[in-house]
Structure formats: C-alpha cells, structure tokens
Amino acid sequence: MIKNLDFLSPRFLQYFSTVVETGSILAASEEINVSQPSITRVIQIIEKNLNTKLFVRNKKGVKLTEDGQEFYLNAKTILSHSEKAISSIQSNKVSIQNENIEFKIGLANTLSQTHKERILWVLKRNNSDKRFKISEEESFTLNEKVLENEIDYAFTCIPISKKNINKINLYxxxxxxxxxxxxxFQNLKTVDIEKVRSDKNYVFRNTCEFFYYEHIKRTNKAPSYDEIRDIISNRKKVGRDRDVIYTNSDTTAASCIKAGIGIAVIPESVAIDQKLLYRPISKPTLSREICLIRNIKNKRELDAKKSTLRNAIWL
Structure with a gap:
C-alpha cells in the first residue's frame, strides 16, 4: 500500500497528462511552458512511487504502457475531482461564515490565481477532518491579521519580522x-529593468511585490505599507512610466500580454503558469519570498509537512 500520495498532486498529474496528450515531453514543455528536465523529473517521481514504467520511447516521442494507460484514466478522474473540490470550497465561502470554522487561512492575492488550487488540495488532503475559510488579500493586510490573531495562518509574499510570528520560508x-x-525582448537572454521602464506598453499590477523588493535593494530598508501605496500612487499620478493598464489580477495582466497589449514584471511562477514568454531580469536579480506565517500564540497546528507545502508552491 502506498502511504505517501504527494506524487498525486494536481500539478504532477497535469504534467503527466500533458505529455500523454501532446505525445512527447518536448511538446508538453512547449505547451505548458515548463522545462523538459522538470517534466522528466515529475514522470520519474510518479514511476518510482508506482514502481512501474508509464511510457516507452519511440521515434515520434513517447507511448503509454498498459499501466500508463490505466494511470492516465485515473489521473484525469483525480484532476476532475480536484476541480470540483476547489469549486465547492469557493462556492461555500459565504454559506459557511456563521459555522464553527476551525481554520482561517489567508492567501496573498498574487498567489491566489497561480497557486490556490495546489495549496487548497494539500491542506484539505492532510486535514480532511477540518474546515477552512479562505481570505484572499494583499500580503501587508495578511501580515497584520496574523499579528492580531485574526487568522490562523497566511501564505504571504512579503516577510514580517516580529518576535511573536513563526515564519516558514517555502520558496x-x-x-x-x-x-x-x-x-x-524575445531575442535577449536577460532584460535590463531600465529597458522595461522605457517600453511604451507597460501593464502595471497594483499588487505586485516587485516594488517592495526593489525599494529594499535601493535603500537597504524595508518600506511600510503606506510607503508602497505612495510609490504606486505617485507612479500613476506622474505618468512618466507610460503604464497603459492598471490591474490587481495576474490573469488580467497575462491576457494583456498574450494579446500583445503590453509587457509586465511578474513572478516567474506566474509566467510559467500562464504560459507566457519571459526572460530573467538582468543583475541584480530580485525575488519574492513566499512564506507561511502564524502567530506563536495560536496553538492550532496544520497537518502538512514543510516539504509538501513547498511542493504546492513551486511545482
């Protein structure tokens, strides 16, 4: 009996299913904008856990084995159930407000579109006897709510340094x-941030943490929430940066980019998930810290390993 079912995560199953449906790892890589080594590694993990081969290679790509065919049918069923489970959780948000909900979970806006399905899947699979209320807000707001013990846990993208806050870095x-x-930019290996600023079609994401981390890089000091708001407000007021669209949504920004309306600075995981063309920023590189936080006064414990939560974020 297989005890650890982490290899059945929606992301792993999606990689596997895409290889089946496109006929090769190369085609799957291009389809979902994920590197071939990453997809190959996922297939190896699944095969190791099942102790069987799922594919055989041929001149055209890969072909399912008998075990692979059976697993593919099961994978599609699991993915279908996952989608229904997420829809059910979202549709019940209002109706369960007055019930005795054990866990209040905060999720940063900029994680909600890209990572929400995987995070909820991991939480629910490891805590099947618990109910969750999901709150999607800006990282600064979530940090304050954890500090005030208004929510139990938060997946946030802006670090908080307080002695009574327990923080686990995930990615x-x-x-x-x-x-x-x-x-x-398609012809470049990396892109200088000044080239981005001079582009005539910039899609500005109000909730992008890039401005927070860039401020730290420039001043060696973490800005407050009000300072970030002022930076954004002044940017819009001055108009020097030629922003053509303002949005809070990752998916809206992605749609604009795909339609040729503009470009944007976004987290790499979002670009991969939304199947966008992208390039790294030239040095100095910047990254956001995705972490799970809780108030140490809050004694409620989630049943989920750090490694499992990390997989939910980066895979």
Missing amino acids: NDNFCVAFYKGHE
Whole structure:
C-alpha cells in the first residue's frame, strides 16, 4: 500500500497528462511552458512511487504502457475531482461564515490565481477532518491579521519580522519580464529593468511585490505599507512610466500580454503558469519570498509537512 500520495498532486498529474496528450515531453514543455528536465523529473517521481514504467520511447516521442494507460484514466478522474473540490470550497465561502470554522487561512492575492488550487488540495488532503475559510488579500493586510490573531495562518509574499510570528520560508520566486510573441525582448537572454521602464506598453499590477523588493535593494530598508501605496500612487499620478493598464489580477495582466497589449514584471511562477514568454531580469536579480506565517500564540497546528507545502508552491 502506498502511504505517501504527494506524487498525486494536481500539478504532477497535469504534467503527466500533458505529455500523454501532446505525445512527447518536448511538446508538453512547449505547451505548458515548463522545462523538459522538470517534466522528466515529475514522470520519474510518479514511476518510482508506482514502481512501474508509464511510457516507452519511440521515434515520434513517447507511448503509454498498459499501466500508463490505466494511470492516465485515473489521473484525469483525480484532476476532475480536484476541480470540483476547489469549486465547492469557493462556492461555500459565504454559506459557511456563521459555522464553527476551525481554520482561517489567508492567501496573498498574487498567489491566489497561480497557486490556490495546489495549496487548497494539500491542506484539505492532510486535514480532511477540518474546515477552512479562505481570505484572499494583499500580503501587508495578511501580515497584520496574523499579528492580531485574526487568522490562523497566511501564505504571504512579503516577510514580517516580529518576535511573536513563526515564519516558514517555502520558496523564493524570481521576478521576470513577461512579453508577447515577437517583442524585441524575445531575442535577449536577460532584460535590463531600465529597458522595461522605457517600453511604451507597460501593464502595471497594483499588487505586485516587485516594488517592495526593489525599494529594499535601493535603500537597504524595508518600506511600510503606506510607503508602497505612495510609490504606486505617485507612479500613476506622474505618468512618466507610460503604464497603459492598471490591474490587481495576474490573469488580467497575462491576457494583456498574450494579446500583445503590453509587457509586465511578474513572478516567474506566474509566467510559467500562464504560459507566457519571459526572460530573467538582468543583475541584480530580485525575488519574492513566499512564506507561511502564524502567530506563536495560536496553538492550532496544520497537518502538512514543510516539504509538501513547498511542493504546492513551486511545482
């Protein structure tokens, strides 16, 4: 009997299913904008846990074995159930407000679109006897709510340094420049941030933590929430940076980029998830810190290993 079912995460199953449906790891890599080594590693992990081969290689790519065919049908079923489970949790947010909810979980806005499905899947699978209320807000707000013990845990993208806060670093997510097909950045290996600022079509994401981390890099001092708000407000007022669209949504920014409307500085995980063309920012590189925080006065414990939560973020 297999005791550790982490290899059945939605992301692993999606990688596997895409290889099946495209016929090769190369095609799958191009389809979902994930490196071939990452997909190969996922397939190896699944095969190791199942103790069987799922594919055989041929001149055209890969072909399912008999075990692979059976696993593919099961994978599609699991993915379907995962989608239904997420929809159920989201649709019940209002109706369960007055019930005795054990865990209040905060999720940063900029994680909600890209990572929400995997985070909820891990939490629910490891805490099947518990109910969750999900709050999606800016990282600064979540930090304050954890500090005030208004929520039990928060997945946040801006670190908080207080002695009564327990913090677990899950992943450092590099910022990158995402752009549409045919843009001049496509011919570069890295992109200088000044080139981004001079571009005539910039998609400005109000909740992007890039400005927080860039401020630290420039001043060696962490800005407050009000200072970040002032930076954003002044940027819009002055208009020097030629922003063409303002949005809080990762998916809206991605749609604009795909449509050729503009470019944006976004976390690399978002670019990969939204299948965008992107390049790393030239040195100095910047990354956001994705972490799980809770108030040490809060004695409620989630049943989920650090490694499992980290996989939910980066895979």
